[in-house]
Amino acid sequence: MNKRTFSALLVASALATLGGCTTQPANDTNDTQVTQQQAQSFKQATDAFIEDLWQESPSWALYEGYHKYAHILPIPDEAGRQSTLAFVEKQRARFAPFNVDSLNPNERTDYYLIKNQLDSIEWSIKKFKSHQWMPSNYNVAGGFSRIFNGDYDTLDNRLRSALKRLENVPAYYQAAIKNITVPTLEHTTLGITQNKGALSVFGESLNKQIAESGLSTEEKSQFEARLVSARDAINGYVKHLETLKTTLEKNGNARSFRIGSDLYEQKFALNIQSEYSAKQMYDKAMADKNNVLRKMAKLADQLWPKYFKNHSRPKDDNVAISELIKKISVRHVKRDDFVEEIRQQIPALEAFVKEKDLISIDPEKPLVVRATPEYMRGFAGASVSAPGPYDKKANTYYNVTPLDNMNDEQAESYLREYNHWMLQILNIHEAIPGHYTQLVYANESPSLIKAILGNGAMVEGWAVYTEIMMLEEGYGDFEKEMWLMYYKWNLRVIANTILDYSIHNLDWNKDQVLDLLMNQVFQEKAEAEGKWRRATLSQVQLTSYYSGYREIYDFREELKRKSGENFDLKQFHETFLSYGSSPVKYIKQLMRK
Numbered sequence: 001m002n003k004r005t006f007s008a009l010l011v012a013s014a015l016a017t018l019g020g021c022t023t024q025p026a027n028d029t030n031d032t033q034v035t036q037q038q039a040q041s042f043k044q045a046t047d048a049f050i051e052d053l054w055q056e057s058p059s060w061a062l063y064e065g066y067h068k069y070a071h072i073l074p075i076p077d078e079a080g081r082q083s084t085l086a087f088v089e090k091q092r093a094r095f096a097p098f099n100v101d102s103l104n105p106n107e108r109t110d111y112y113l114i115k116n117q118l119d120s121i122e123w124s125i126k127k128f129k130s131h132q133w134m135p136s137n138y139n140v141a142g143g144f145s146r147i148f149n150g151d152y153d154t155l156d157n158r159l160r161s162a163l164k165r166l167e168n169v170p171a172y173y174q175a176a177i178k179n180i181t182v183p184t185l186e187h188t189t190l191g192i193t194q195n196k197g198a199l200s201v202f203g204e205s206l207n208k209q210i211a212e213s214g215l216s217t218e219e220k221s222q223f224e225a226r227l228v229s230a231r232d233a234i235n236g237y238v239k240h241l242e243t244l245k246t247t248l249e250k251n252g253n254a255r256s257f258r259i260g261s262d263l264y265e266q267k268f269a270l271n272i273q274s275e276y277s278a279k280q281m282y283d284k285a286m287a288d289k290n291n292v293l294r295k296m297a298k299l300a301d302q303l304w305p306k307y308f309k310n311h312s313r314p315k316d317d318n319v320a321i322s323e324l325i326k327k328i329s330v331r332h333v334k335r336d337d338f339v340e341e342i343r344q345q346i347p348a349l350e351a352f353v354k355e356k357d358l359i360s361i362d363p364e365k366p367l368v369v370r371a372t373p374e375y376m377r378g379f380a381g382a383s384v385s386a387p388g389p390y391d392k393k394a395n396t397y398y399n400v401t402p403l404d405n406m407n408d409e410q411a412e413s414y415l416r417e418y419n420h421w422m423l424q425i426l427n428i429h430e431a432i433p434g435h436y437t438q439l440v441y442a443n444e445s446p447s448l449i450k451a452i453l454g455n456g457a458m459v460e461g462w463a464v465y466t467e468i469m470m471l472e473e474g475y476g477d478f479e480k481e482m483w484l485m486y487y488k489w490n491l492r493v494i495a496n497t498i499l500d501y502s503i504h505n506l507d508w509n510k511d512q513v514l515d516l517l518m519n520q521v522f523q524e525k526a527e528a529e530g531k532w533r534r535a536t537l538s539q540v541q542l543t544s545y546y547s548g549y550r551e552i553y554d555f556r557e558e559l560k561r562k563s564g565e566n567f568d569l570k571q572f573h574e575t576f577l578s579y580g581s582s583p584v585k586y587i588k589q590l591m592r593k
């Protein structure tokens with residue numbers, strides 16, 4: 001235990017005594033003092049928690065830009081799990097003295113995020129037990145590549161911490177092999193592919209870095225020896241998994257990748273942190289799917305004569321909608337104009353938000369639209385990169401991948417997907433008033449806890465919510481084509497929730513998933529195949545977009561009903577975002593007060 005942790009514990013216990021005073025009549029001076037002391041000790045407690053968290057999870061720390069523990073590679077054996085559980089208990093004790101009701105909203109949401117994180121860690125070890133069945137969990141490449149490619153320190157210093165870190169690689173994979181007692185076929189296959197890929201991190205370019213470094217001859221030869229052992233360990237692990245895979249296939253006794261209803265509900269509660277259960281959210285998605293399809297059928301009635309003069313609308317709604325979408329999608333930008341078109345749309349979105357008074361956006365740190373840097377180009381698409389919690393001064397980028405690596409056919413298909421209308425919805429989601437705007441607000445109530453443990457369903461839910469909010473407020477002039485495209489886009493989010501739930505709870509197979517995506521909600525085959533694969537490897541994550549969106553939208557409607565004519569949309573948006581990336585559940589509690 002370090003000194004800092006120790007003192008934080010002392011302060012926290014002192015606070016518990018003080019905290020009792022607040023319920024008794026006290027004069028203002030005392031109140032202020034107590035609040036200040038409490039704020040100070042809460043800050044100390046969260047700082048100490050984060051420091052312990054990074055020591056406990058050095059690889060995660062590297063991803064957040066914290067490098068103090070770069071030299072540590074924890075061994076995932078039973079002793080390691082026991083020490084993780086001890087970490088959980090230590091942190092619980094640290095926060096136990098705080099009276100949640102007396103914390104301010106910012107602190108309170110931090111408190112809940114920490115509590116939830118600790119519950120998740122414990123649940124993962126004791127109940128979920130993915131260490132026994134997810135061979136793809138084990139891979140040392142990520143952390144090492146952060147060290148080798150980072151520019152946070154001199155090459156020599158980074159190599160020295162990597163040298164220490166390498167020492168545990170053989171023990172790491174030995175523990176992994178021992179842990180895997182009931183693997184799924186899907187995660188075994190993924191583990192093989194990804195660990196083969198891991199070898200590239202320890203390849204030629206690293207040898208070159210070592211040769212060019214200022215490490216001593218002794219250090220260099222030690223490095224060489226440890227690299228040989230590390231490569232052997234990775235190869236040994238891959239070989240073990242390949243043998244395992246053959247046996248599993250032969251005997252047909254692999255564990256199912258479906259986690260079943262109990263674990264699914266628990267994981268949903270911990271990850272999404274919603275007021276709804278997974279089942280309730282699934283029911284909402286099913287109802288939404290039918291609502292949206294009904295609206296699309298109506299739009300098809302209205303749009304059909306405009307696009308098809310010579311043949312009449314097919315009776316089957318889905319056939320009609322599908323033909324119409326194909327026809328309308330041919331309106332799109334030229335491939336070479338893709339990035340520029342997005343760049344030009346941002347000011348237009350900003351102007352609309354301002355004109356309609358939907359939310360104010362502090363232009364202090366403008367969004368920089370750029371072509372996605374080469375090293376980030378895994379797949380075509382668009383994304384927003386926010387500065388990490390330890391690098392707040394950096395720019396916020398809107399990365400747009402140019403279509404350079406596509407042949408004509410691929411580019412045409414991609415441009416039809418991101419056609420004239422869809423591209424605008426994408427920009428609402430990624431930029432204004434979606435992810436970028438949310439980020440600007442989150443930065444205004446700076447909380448390291450929310451930057452690290454922020455709720456994904458709230459972040460994605462907000463971006464999805466803004467799509468329909470903008471259209472409801474008249475963005476796109478209520479053009480029917482815009483709404484049709486929006487509904488197609490929205491159906492994908494709805495379908496993700498339906499299929500993820502159905503696969504893990506209702507035993508859906510691949511054919512059922514493809515039928516839903518391709519025949520019922522107008523998605524392409526490649527998209528559908530990819531989605532099936534993703535759902536066999538993950539659980540709950542696919543529901544986060546819809547869950548966050550549904551909960552935000554329902555909450556807004558609830559407030560609208562309560563306040564009637566007094567409801568102020570702008571105020572709702574600004575208050576909602578003022579709590580940072582907290583779970584919607586807690587934002588609701590705070591706003592209802």
Ligand code: ZN
Nearest residue numbers: 330332412415
């Ligand atoms: Zn075209």
Ligand code: ZN
Nearest residue numbers: 429435460463
């Ligand atoms: Zn998003």
